[in-house]
Amino acid sequence: MPIMNNVYRQRAAEKPLVTLDDYRAAGGYTALPKALADVEPDDLQYVFMRSGLRGRGGAGFPMGKKASFLPKDSKKAKYVVCNADESEPGTFKDRDIMAFNPFQLLEGITLAGYAIGAERGYIYIRGEYEHQARVLDDAVRQARAAGLLGEGILKSTLNFDITVYRGAGAYICGEETALLESLEGKRGQPRLKPPFPAVAGLYQSPTLINNVETLAALPPIVENGADWYAALGPEKSPGSKVFSISGHVMRPGNYEIVLGETTLRELIFVHAGGLRPGRRVKAVWVGGSSVPVLGEGHLDTPLDYESIQAAGSALGSGGCIVMDDSGCIVRASLRLATFYRHESCGKCSPCREGTTWLEKLLMRMIAGEARMEDLEMMETLFGRISGKTLCPLAEGAVAPIKSALNMFRDDFVRVVENGSPRPEPMMAGA
């Protein structure tokens, strides 16, 4: 298993690994028996830590470190929760890991459960991914039947089972505490932290929450060793990462690359087939929509956490949205403002009111009803929202719009003066 998630290789082969036999034939379920036979749970945590694997959901927090935060002496049940609420605009990597390689995820969750001493894992999957949820349901059934989930896994003392839990349409449930609330059957509104989920998570019990891609990376790490993984890519951003690329590119899709080895330009122009003839890159939201926008000048940035951060943005979820020079940055900003307004849970006031305000302000600009003062007003509005909220959702709303105003101020000025007619989209078949 040279490349860990194997997502697009499977896609290219048009053969999803949805039967246990196929997954085993591809080298699957070798890590779990190895771990159960040879590795103590604490040592397994250490393997995660040494691999340098960082959370692939967006925040990039070291996975092993997160696992180490769970109390060792707690008498409460512990849980692994897999965050499969993939809803970040431009991001569809987890979708394919689940649809094409579901067992690798189950194996990864089971490894995590073994490492922290949990007996149950949950996959919280967004409600819109009903197809993927059914694939997972089926995979769980197969794994149970084969003794890979349930009591005494592989004749060891490990008892562990997985429940696939469907969300019902709320972006905020990708935020880990909102996800836990939702998984507890409530409205998906983020909790005040501390306590953190590692201490008081699901049902107030110690809980490890990780993204699909993170957990799916565990089997190859266990199989090939932490050193192997840590040696992939740069020291601080080791490993491979699936990038979802969409927008004004010729071959949108998921591309798995080793971090640090590929530039943004290569992702767009080599992997994704570039732009339409005669078009130039205008704006790139490289890590999903909740990150500062990058421009043509940033195309030679290597794709890894540090380099992207140095360029002024964030790697985020790896959902890369590309807009060429036919697009209007103000319209794009409005569309994102609408997204965050719609998805704000309403619990904390700066987000609830701030996202509403941002959207209305941008709508006026598009309609040509704004004045120049509104641009300054919008700048202060960012400061009104930023740093005030309960969870990062509103920061995600501010980041792309604030950066757009900084980088493309001339465009905003022109739109304030003239409004913005709807540009011609890049239609299917074009």
Added chain:
Amino acid sequence: MADYAPVDLTAENLVSFELNGEKVQAPAGTMLVDACHALGVEVPIFCYEPRIGPPVGACRMCLVEVEGMRGLQTACSTPVQPDMVVRTTSELATQGQESVLELLLANHPLDCPVCDKGGECPLQDRTFRFGPGKSRFHESKRHFLKPVELSSRIALDRERCISCFRCVRFSQEVAQDGQLTMQERGGRSEIATFSGDAYEARFTGNIIDVCPVGALTSIPYRFVARPWDVTNTPSVCGLCPVGCNTELTLREGVVRRVSGRDEPNYAVEEGWLCDVGRWAYDSADHTGRLHRAVVRDANGARETNMADALSAATLVLQRADGPVGILLGPAATVEEAAIALDLAGGALRGAVVARLGIPAGPLAPLRATRRAEMGDIDDAQTVIVVGGDPSLQQPVVELRLRKAALRRGARIVTVGSRRTGLADVAEHVDAAPGALHAAISDIAARIAASAEPVVLWDEAELAAEPAAADALATAIAANGAARQIELGQDPNGAGLRALGIPATGLRDALAAGRLGALITVHADPRSAPGRDAWDAALGDVPVVSVATHVDATTDRATVVLPSLTLWEQEGTLVSMTGRAQRVRRGADGPDGAAPGWEILIALGHYLGAPPAYRTPGAAFAAAAKAHPGLGGLTYDDMGTLGAPLPPPAADHLAGDAGESVAAGSAGLALVAVRDVHAGRAAQGSEALLAFHAPAAARVSAATAERARLTDGATARISSPHGEATLPVRVAPGLPDDAVFVALGTPGAAPESLLGPDRGPVRVELRP
């Protein structure tokens, strides 16, 4: 609203930290907002309400700067730590507070001039102090149809709502009625009930008090007054013996609103009121209010003025053929009772004074055991409720028990003949009606096995089973850390007993023909339990009745002296936990009426032997000297939060024992409950229309069937004491072979079925 939790700055576990450049101290673990408040630094808040539960960090109003922590922190959820450096007024903190206020106001309608909350609105106040100078929100605001009626008592203006979640958290976590929730999401969020049903529960009005904006307002108070038109007076509710501290809002001499106090009494109600206590004030003016005095003679009744009626009363009393009786009602104040006792020692020497209530003798040992206050329930690990149903009789007790269960994980055990209003949080030990004694060894074992149990016991049910009361007293005394709270029946029962006034003696004297006249003070023996016996005892004895409303006694009294109500007159009530608290003068009341204490003092003047005092304060001071039960308290001692009386001795009123009438074993057990929701105040209140229900006999389906009765049919019920006719209600959760009735519903007469000294009763039920 209380807003901030009380902080003890003299506690032992103080830690030092820096607040706005000054070295300060607060107890470790105190939330920063509370510590700041106690130290005189206001950190603005909206969603924080420590009485409701842990912080939620939703409004983000309390942002402050804490050195070493990235960005701003919510002071409501940041505990004080040693050596932390906090800035609440730095540029960063100020920018944070301004930001949140500007955003909160963005969609707020700013309709303060037409908002009931205007002038007493935390949003308004904090905007002036912490907000940006002006709003820059030029977009169209969010619109909702406004206002909607959440219930017949509460209006909801969703445009003004800032989604602080206080009301829904109250409903979910304090009252635990589960009815009020946040619905929809984001900017469309709104507080709502299921499918827009009315929010009907026992404690709904508290959401008005906790609302920090004008979103939730009292419908009876809508557009009635502006804060600068009114005066607010701290008082005490006189509808049940809990003694909830209230605030009366008065305008032009009329009570317009009753609310929980801004500074709650944590030892009593913690700022929460039941809906009856909050809204029944309008019942003072309902049909039957006595506006003028009445004198009755051979020619019939005539209305007259107070002076004329006092002269007539004086004649009645002077011409009485024998000593006079003075009967004090369950809510007669300490002052009224003390003056009555003074009359009995002076102008009406030899008068027999008694209270209308349950004889104290059988409960004397139990009352002498270690007492708890309501606040002590908070820290109890085990609470045992023996008999009764506090949700109906002493409502606010329910909230304390729920808090103990939800927040502290306390174990709540109810013992009795039916599931109570606490059924969802309590473990229930079944005991047949009138058979608490059968469960007493179980209860005693639980008391013995618990660390610091608090035992709540029902006055009526334990008085009916003296052996059980004794056994309970023994069990409580045996566990040195156990404490008890009496779930009393009478709003001032404890106060009247503290003056040594028995419940027995007077009726016997009347029946024996030894009394020549009777003065009733807020007492209606002709409607009370044992009313038939009272009627028989009263015969043709002339009655002088000091009363607020027309009742069965005033209807036949020779002289009726119209009194002010407890929303209108001063006095002192002693709560069931023995806390003496002052009722303050509120509304003016009818021109023709006077305070009860004043009427009694005037009687002394008319009779030629006036007491030595002219004011209730002086009357109380004299009483405190004369009656050791008052512990030498003064009005100053009581202040605004009251003060505890000394506990009664084990033999106090031991001789106050009623006539014991064998209940017999035939027939069905009668359970009579003094339900505040069924009483005159609630049933006479227009605001409480939702609680209006005709009196009924509630039975199990099997019991109804055996009596060949169906739901709604009229039943004839008879007991050794009398008969009553009531509609039957088949209700779930009731034991078989028992009939449940509520006492005090105007126009109904289940009181006929009871003995005047209470005690167990069995009845027959027939179509």
Added chain:
Amino acid sequence: MTADEIRAYLEPRRHEFADPRSLVMPALKYAQTTRGHLSREDLDAVAEATGFTPSFVESVASFYDRLYTQPVGNRVVSVCITLSCMLRGSDEVWDHLCEKEGIDHHHGGTSADGRITIQEAQCLGYCDKAPCIQVDADETLGPFTPDSAAALVDELRAAPDPEEYWR
């Protein structure tokens, strides 16, 4: 749907959760399969089957986009309008479908015959197939042109309704 039917559905799942509240969401999704939305009776039934108050159940239902507390059409067509889809013509698809079905462009809604609900969706996670459309909770399809989207709606109108509405 009745509380008993919901209980029967939940029973095999009950042991998977330490707190029965976690059953509220599966119960809501299941209760919705009969009518395609959650009526007052459905919400009541979920409350009864799970042991939580109807108000709580409704507050949960109203939070999530894919739980419908108001009636919707026999088929719900979700047109993704978020950034990637917008760049690839989702607004044109949206406008065309709304016009075709006589539905308000600003809010979406249900066709006059009650068969089709057209609603805006936020990013469906099929940006590689932008502009994409999801029908109920079927697998999301794309890319669409205004014409191919209209053809999809025509097909849906002609096709028999699903036996259960998973949305």
